Amino acid sequence: MFRFAWWTVRWTVATAILLAVMAFTALYILDRAMAGGEMVEVPDIQGLPITEASQVLAQYNLEIGQQREMVSDEVPRFHVISQRPQPGQVVRTGRSVTPTVSGPEHVTAPEIVGRSLSEVREEFNQSRFDIGTVSRLPSEQPRDTILAQEPAAGSRTEHTENINVLVSAGMEGERFLMPEIVGKPVEEAVETLRGLGIEAQANRVERSDAPYDEVLDQYPPPGTTLREDDTVVYDVRDSGAVALAGPRHSVELSYTIPQEAGRRAVRVEVIDRRGSRRTAFPRPQDMEDGEPPSYDPGTRLRLPISFHDEMTVEVYLDGEMVRSYYYQGDSEPVITDHDTLLWGS
Numbered sequence: 001m002f003r004f005a006w007w008t009v010r011w012t013v014a015t016a017i018l019l020a021v022m023a024f025t026a027l028y029i030l031d032r033a034m035a036g037g038e039m040v041e042v043p044d045i046q047g048l049p050i051t052e053a054s055q056v057l058a059q060y061n062l063e064i065g066q067q068r069e070m071v072s073d074e075v076p077r078f079h080v081i082s083q084r085p086q087p088g089q090v091v092r093t094g095r096s097v098t099p100t101v102s103g104p105e106h107v108t109a110p111e112i113v114g115r116s117l118s119e120v121r122e123e124f125n126q127s128r129f130d131i132g133t134v135s136r137l138p139s140e141q142p143r144d145t146i147l148a149q150e151p152a153a154g155s156r157t158e159h160t161e162n163i164n165v166l167v168s169a170g171m172e173g174e175r176f177l178m179p180e181i182v183g184k185p186v187e188e189a190v191e192t193l194r195g196l197g198i199e200a201q202a203n204r205v206e207r208s209d210a211p212y213d214e215v216l217d218q219y220p221p222p223g224t225t226l227r228e229d230d231t232v233v234y235d236v237r238d239s240g241a242v243a244l245a246g247p248r249h250s251v252e253l254s255y256t257i258p259q260e261a262g263r264r265a266v267r268v269e270v271i272d273r274r275g276s277r278r279t280a281f282p283r284p285q286d287m288e289d290g291e292p293p294s295y296d297p298g299t300r301l302r303l304p305i306s307f308h309d310e311m312t313v314e315v316y317l318d319g320e321m322v323r324s325y326y327y328q329g330d331s332e333p334v335i336t337d338h339d340t341l342l343w344g345s
Contacts (some may be wrong), residue, residue, distance in 0.1 A: 042097060044087035045080050050101050053080050061093035069103030077102050090242025109163060111153035117144040117167050139168035178224040178232065182213045187306070188278055189215045199231045204238035212237050213308065214276075230286055251327060253303040255315050256297055264317040265292040268303060272313040280305060280313070 040060050045053035054064045075081050082100045085091060107128065112120045117134070124130055139147060148166040157161075181189035186202070194202045210216050217235040257264060268281040281303055282292050295301070305313065313325040313333075326334040 019180075028316055039090050040093055042083075042087055042089045042091060044084050045083055045097070046087070047075065049081050050078050050080060050099065052101060057097055059203075062091070063096045065093065065096035065098035068098070068100045070100050072102040075102040076304075077224055096156055107156070109149070109151045109155045112146050112149055112163070112165070112271050113153070117145055117165065120146065120165075123277065130162050132164040135164075135166045136169035137166055141168040143168055164278055177219055178218075178222050179221040181232075181234060183220050183276070184215050185272060185276060186213050186215060186276070187235075189234060191297045193232055201231055201233045203233050203235050205235050207237045249308075249327070249330060250304065250306040251333070253305055253325065254300060255303075255323065256300045257297050257317070259297040261297055261317055261322075263294050263296050265294045265319075265321070266301060267316040269314040269316070270305060270306060270307075271314070273309045273311065 011172045040062075041064065043056050043060055045056055048056065050064075050067065057064050070081055072081055079102050080099045081102055085095075104207070110129065117131070121131055137147060139145070141147065145168040146165050147168055148165045179192060181192065184192075192201045205216065207216060213236070215234045215236060217330065219233045253268065255268075257265075257266070266281065269277055270280045271277050281301070286293055288294075305311070307327060310326070310328040313327070314321050315323045315325075323337050323338065324336045326336075
């Protein structure tokens with residue numbers, strides 16, 4: 001009986017000691033876990049760029065926590081709006097500070113498929129959106145009709161992101177109306193077509209009653225719709241072995257607008273040996289908003305011109321002829337001034 005009591009007391013004491021050691025160990029571990037380091041005051045990172053805020057926290061041995069984004073009209077993008085814990089609160093080093101950062105506003109992309117590119121551009125000038133990359137695809141839809149967009153309509157997107165579009169290029173290749181070239185010098189007709197991206201092919205015919213080096217007929221006829229890389233066939237008299245036309249001559253017309261003239265619009269007309277007249281300047285690409293270009297006094301105009309046998313060149317200022325040049329073969333031109341007040345050089 002006595003031995004049993006002693007055994008019971010001994011195990012009770014051992015159990016109590018074990019429980020006390022376990023409790024002390026747990027309290028020690030918890031205390032160490034809760035300690036985390038020295039106590040510091042949380043700095044104010046509000047209004048700072050997020051990168052600079054991270055550096056400031058590191059100086060206090062604090063870490064930056066997971067960021068939250070919020071749209072703000074007052075705080076610049078990627079700057080801290082608020083923080084948790086608040087500035088001035090005392091925490092232990094190693095603690096995380098969670099910032100709320102000014103982020104992008106997300107809006108819904110509009111539906112622009114099927115609309116005109118120019119119309120959408122004008123509309124976007126008054127909105128948050130902008131046209132990004134424009135790609136073109138041959139299509140039966142009218143030219144510049146929007147066929148697809150990215151991001152798609154209804155997508156959530158940042159207001160600063162461009163909307164890329166695929167637009168119609170019309171039917172494959174540019175379309176042109178076949179110009180009238182019958183009766184024009186071959187070189188002029190070929191240059192006209194080449195400027196449209198259209199190849200010209202000569203068909204030589206025996207016509208004893210027709211002039212040389214002049215377009216006699218054309219296929220297709222004027223007004224026909226053409227595309228780039230189409231070929232136009234024109235009839236021209238076959239000269240055979242006899243070269244009735246003289247050699248071709250090349251000159252450079254040089255005309256300076258006189259000081260007395262003031263700023264003037266310039267036009268140059270060329271009359272070939274058969275009396276056919278054409279405008280050598282301005283060309284379509286030289287026009288300014290559909291009007292002939294104007295030049296200041298002292299401006300020198302240089303214009304390369306070629307001809308067979310003979311040629312007359314007339315220079316006009318504001319529609320008034322002021323000078324003419326007569327070329328014949330390799331001889332020096334005969335120059336005639338038609339208004340002594342507006343002489344050029």
